[in-house]
Amino acid sequence: MTSAALPVQLVCLDMAGTTVHDDGAVLAAFHQALDTIGIPSGSPEHDTAVAHALDTMGQSKIEVFRTLTAGDEHRARAANHAFEAAYDRSVDVDGVREITGAADTIERLRTTGYHVVLTTGFSPATRDRILRALGWHQLVPLALSPADAGRGRPHPDLLLTALLRTGTESVHRLAAVGDTTSDLLAAHRAGARIAAAVRTGSHTDTDFATVPHTHILDSVTALPAVLDAATGMLTTSDRPSHPDRRRRR
Numbered sequence: 735m736t737s738a739a740l741p742v743q744l745v746c747l748d749m750a751g752t753t754v755h756d757d758g759a760v761l762a763a764f765h766q767a768l769d770t771i772g773i774p775s776g777s778p779e780h781d782t783a784v785a786h787a788l789d790t791m792g793q794s795k796i797e798v799f800r801t802l803t804a805g806d807e808h809r810a811r812a813a814n815h816a817f818e819a820a821y822d823r824s825v826d827v828d829g830v831r832e833i834t835g836a837a838d839t840i841e842r843l844r845t846t847g848y849h850v851v852l853t854t855g856f857s858p859a860t861r862d863r864i865l866r867a868l869g870w871h872q873l874v875p876l877a878l879s880p881a882d883a884g885r886g887r888p889h890p891d892l893l894l895t896a897l898l899r900t901g902t903e904s905v906h907r908l909a910a911v912g913d914t915t916s917d918l919l920a921a922h923r924a925g926a927r928i929a930a931a932v933r934t935g936s937h938t939d940t941d942f943a944t945v946p947h948t949h950i951l952d953s954v955t956a957l958p959a960v961l962d963a964a965t966g967m968l969t970t971s972d973r974p975s976h977p978d979r980r981r982r983r
Contacts (some may be wrong), residue, residue: 741964742927743907745843745957746896748792749854749877751913751935752954753836754864758785759828760936761787763820767799770816771809791936792914794855794886818860825860830867833934835955840873851896852877853912855886876900887916890924897924909961911954913937915945922946928960 750756763765764787765775773780783802786823790798796814803809843850851874854861860881865871874897880886883895893910909928910921913935921929922945930949931942942950 740961741907742847742909742961743849744851744900744902744909745961746851746853746893746908746910746921746956747836747840748914748917748935749849749852749856749861749864749911751791751931752911752917753833753840753852754868755831755833756935757828760791760820761826763817763824766820767813768802771803771813773802776841788936790916790930792855792887792912792916794895795857797880799884809956813926818857820875821856821860822863825863825867830864833953834869835953835956837868837870837873839955839957843961848961849896849900849902850874851900851922852894853887853896853910854879855916857881885912887912887924888919890920891925893920909957911951911957918942919945928964930957930960932956 745754750760751917764784767893768780768783769775786802794819796810797815799810799813800807803813830939840960841852854877856864856879858881861877861879865874865877877895878892878895880892883891885891896910897905905925905926908924908926909930910924910926911919911930911932912918912921913932914937918931929947929948930951931937931947931955932951933939934953939950951957951960
């Protein structure tokens with residue numbers, strides 16, 4: 735089935751917390767970054783910075799550090815470099831794993847005819863390191879970082895870039911899924927038909943209630959049912975079986 739026959743043509747999925755397990759690695763990397771730029775653990779400034787990091791989960795990391803350093807570009811870049819180095823070490827040492835069922839859900843959506851694009855606040859280098867560790871480069875042909883789009887979340891640029899890259903005809907044919915309020919704001923600002931939150935990441939139902947959204951899901955695996963309700967075409971019997979696909983950690 736082609737995407738043109740579906741009310742939703744494009745599905746954009748966030749990475750950390752939505753399709754990829756975080757396991758606290760993002761926050762641990764933030765702690766390392768703050769130490770690097772002289773904001774030590776236990777200080778009031780550190781506590782304020784961590785609270786800001788939690789509030790802005792899902793946003794471009796360099797933009798978060800620019801805010802925390804009051805626009806000091808040298809310190810912001812140093813913090814961002816330390817953050818990415820710490821996160822990359824976590825991927826290398828501890829490995830990375832999918833949210834349970836995420837890869838099968840992505841495969842199912844693509845087989846049904848949806849374009850599926852991953853979006854993230856990570857740099858392209860960190861994003862690609864995660865994709866390599868998961869073996870997802872063929873599973874998801876297009877993954878976007880703020881560097882690819884102009885601005886990160888909560889701006890709509892990532893989603894609109896995905897729409898342009900895939901040739902999707904309208905923002906009303908877009909579904910976006912994420913685990914943070916920034917994801918939902920970006921979806922709302924992009925005019926997405928579906929702006930769905932998932933409970934597998936950083937933010938809670940209380941957080942989601944503060945921003946526009948269309949659905950709150952237990953995990954990304956519940957998305958096909960949402961699209962099923964919109965199309966009447968995606969049923970559990972359609973789920974493809976790919977026993978030879980590489981298993982992710």
